[in-house]
Amino acid sequence: MPxxxxxxxxxxxxxxxxxxxxxxxxxxxxxxxxxxxxxxxxVRLPFIDSTExxxxxxxxxxxxxxxxxxxxxxFSTLVDSxxxxxxxxxxxRFLDLFATFVEPLEVEFGVRSSxxxxxxxxxxxxxxxxxxxxxxxxxxxxxDGQQHSELHQADVIxxxxxxxxxxxxxxxxxxxxxxxxxxxxxxxxDFDRGRLPDELYRHKAKLFGLSIAPERLAEVRQERxxxxxxxxxxxxRYEVAEAESMMxxxxxxxxxxxxxxxxxxxxxxxxxxxxx
Amino acid sequence: MPxxxxxxxxxxxxxxxxxxxxxxxxxxxxxxxxxxxxxxxxVRLPFIDSTExxxxxxxxxxxxxxxxxxxxxxFSTLVDSxxxxxxxxxxxRFLDLFATFVEPLEVEFGVRSSxxxxxxxxxxxxxxxxxxxxxxxxxxxxxDGQQHSELHQADVIxxxxxxxxxxxxxxxxxxxxxxxxxxxxxxxxDFDRGRLPDELYRHKAKLFGLSIAPERLAEVRQERxxxxxxxxxxxxRYEVAEAESMMxxxxxxxxxxxxxxxxxxxxxxxxxxxxx
Numbered sequence: 001m002p003x004x005x006x007x008x009x010x011x012x013x014x015x016x017x018x019x020x021x022x023x024x025x026x027x028x029x030x031x032x033x034x035x036x037x038x039x040x041x042x043v044r045l046p047f048i049d050s051t052e053x054x055x056x057x058x059x060x061x062x063x064x065x066x067x068x069x070x071x072x073x074x075f076s077t078l079v080d081s082x083x084x085x086x087x088x089x090x091x092x093r094f095l096d097l098f099a100t101f102v103e104p105l106e107v108e109f110g111v112r113s114s115x116x117x118x119x120x121x122x123x124x125x126x127x128x129x130x131x132x133x134x135x136x137x138x139x140x141x142x143x144d145g146q147q148h149s150e151l152h153q154a155d156v157i158x159x160x161x162x163x164x165x166x167x168x169x170x171x172x173x174x175x176x177x178x179x180x181x182x183x184x185x186x187x188x189x190d191f192d193r194g195r196l197p198d199e200l201y202r203h204k205a206k207l208f209g210l211s212i213a214p215e216r217l218a219e220v221r222q223e224r225x226x227x228x229x230x231x232x233x234x235x236x237r238y239e240v241a242e243a244e245s246m247m248x249x250x251x252x253x254x255x256x257x258x259x260x261x262x263x264x265x266x267x268x269x270x271x272x273x274x275x276x
Numbered sequence: 277m278p279x280x281x282x283x284x285x286x287x288x289x290x291x292x293x294x295x296x297x298x299x300x301x302x303x304x305x306x307x308x309x310x311x312x313x314x315x316x317x318x319v320r321l322p323f324i325d326s327t328e329x330x331x332x333x334x335x336x337x338x339x340x341x342x343x344x345x346x347x348x349x350x351f352s353t354l355v356d357s358x359x360x361x362x363x364x365x366x367x368x369r370f371l372d373l374f375a376t377f378v379e380p381l382e383v384e385f386g387v388r389s390s391x392x393x394x395x396x397x398x399x400x401x402x403x404x405x406x407x408x409x410x411x412x413x414x415x416x417x418x419x420d421g422q423q424h425s426e427l428h429q430a431d432v433i434x435x436x437x438x439x440x441x442x443x444x445x446x447x448x449x450x451x452x453x454x455x456x457x458x459x460x461x462x463x464x465x466d467f468d469r470g471r472l473p474d475e476l477y478r479h480k481a482k483l484f485g486l487s488i489a490p491e492r493l494a495e496v497r498q499e500r501x502x503x504x505x506x507x508x509x510x511x512x513r514y515e516v517a518e519a520e521s522m523m524x525x526x527x528x529x530x531x532x533x534x535x536x537x538x539x540x541x542x543x544x545x546x547x548x549x550x551x552x
Contacts, residue, residue: 019540020540032381034355038387077306095381101373104369105311111311113311114311129537136447167416168451171412175447175538266296270320
């Protein structure tokens with residue numbers, strides 16, 4: 001988060017929040033991705049929960065505006081109106097993410113909103129939050145087929161060849177959605193036997209497959225074990241072909257991760273879970 | 277995602293997107309947390325990238341409205357105006373997250389936005405995305421002091437007693453921010469010697485401490501190893517007191533995780549990194 005007169009940037013965007021500012025940043029980032037030709041510096045100012053901190057934020061924003069010679073853009077999810085009123089006075093383009101939509105929702109629901117600060121994430125002592133932490137621990141313990149004894153507790157078991165994206169997807173599902181996601185590699189021994197690992201037959205309804213283009217797989221494996229048989233393109237072609245034909249034979253739904261982000265893979269897995 | 281006449285819910289909220297819908301859901305969830313007395317069912321409809329899928333979404337929304345006997349709320353981040361125009365016709369309260377803010381930004385920047393779909397997350401082949409995956413692999417390999425050889429590559433090294441929140445925070449920093457976050461436990465042997473583990477002195481500027489209330493720590497450890505010395509309250513009190521005095525002595529910044537979510541802890545760590 002540089003706060004200097006760096007000329008590589010055209011404008012500065014601030015994300016202001018009484019909480020972490022993650023919601024403002026996620027949303028702002030999505031909008032700003034529509035302006036790909038602009039060089040935008042982004043600065044998150046979290047935990048603005050007093051008018052004193054609001055005044056400091058105003059100073060910071062205006063200082064940056066003088067450096068940039070353009071007024072900054074400010075995305076705010078500030079809930080408290082006294083704090084918001086301070087920031088609104090800054091010389092900036094102020095976009096109020098909160099009020100813009102809370103007001104129509106109040107009309108639609110016919111009730112007033114609570115206007116309480118820092119409510120956007122589950123409190124650390126809520127059940128939903130504890131479930132997320134439990135899911136992270138579960139996914140770590142059940143990464144890469146390490147453990148079978150508790151597979152019956154899994155919400156989903158991702159299968160696929162080594163390095164096709166199972167681990168990051170499992171962790172994302174656990175962390176963001178509290179999904180207990182185990183993962184299990186399909187390895188050459190399984191292809192020789194022509195069968196899934198025995199443990200998996202018991203939980204077949206929970207399996208979801210990931211695959212990947214052999215060329216991309218070879219690249220990823222080269223980074224990990226350069227020059228190895230494991231990373232050789234012909235070996236990657238063999239493993240991927242075998243894994244895909246096994247998944248087809250066993251009737252396992254699967255998708256290719258080659259050009260997909262973790263978020264896209266996880267969203268497809270969640271859709272599949274919802275349909276079950 | 278139940279799609280039934282479940283009477284536990286007052287209203288249904290749909291998140292519509294041409295991509296994963298994660299931005300819409302994060303934002304909508306934050307707004308709706310202000311209406312805590314309402315029982316809201318939420319349904320994410322991702323990958324709405326054709327007018328055909330838009331028509332299906334309209335049917336789904338209107339069917340739900342008839343079941344609920346209240347029109348649904350629809351948060352949309354749809355970028356394509358032809359697709360958006362279809363959904364807008366549904367009998368619902370339509371909140372257009374995209375157009376509401378893209379238009380003022382176009383005026384402010386003096387340029388037109390690209391109106392391209394599915395741009396909100398880094399493409400799976402971008403450098404930022406590869407950095408995130410590399411950071412996840414790094415954080416997994418450097419979890420719980422497993423590996424020292426590459427600690428010089430770490431952006432931050434979290435330290436603290438076992439089960440104070442180091443692992444989920446490291447993974448969150450890696451996954452969401454591409455931060456290479458290692459973590460290293462402070463254990464009774466360190467307290468006996470009265471020194472940090474030797475490996476850490478070399479990287480002292482990268483250390484950030486986590487602590488936790490002993491009562492909460494005992495609860496968390498009881499779940500893991502019920503009835504053990506490890507989980508006993510007096511042992512937790514001892515370890516936490518020793519760890520905190522060690523961090524104070526060594527001048528390590530630290531925070532208490534007791535009532536904080538991963539997102540809040542990670543935000544504070546990021547602020548600290550930005551100040552360095």
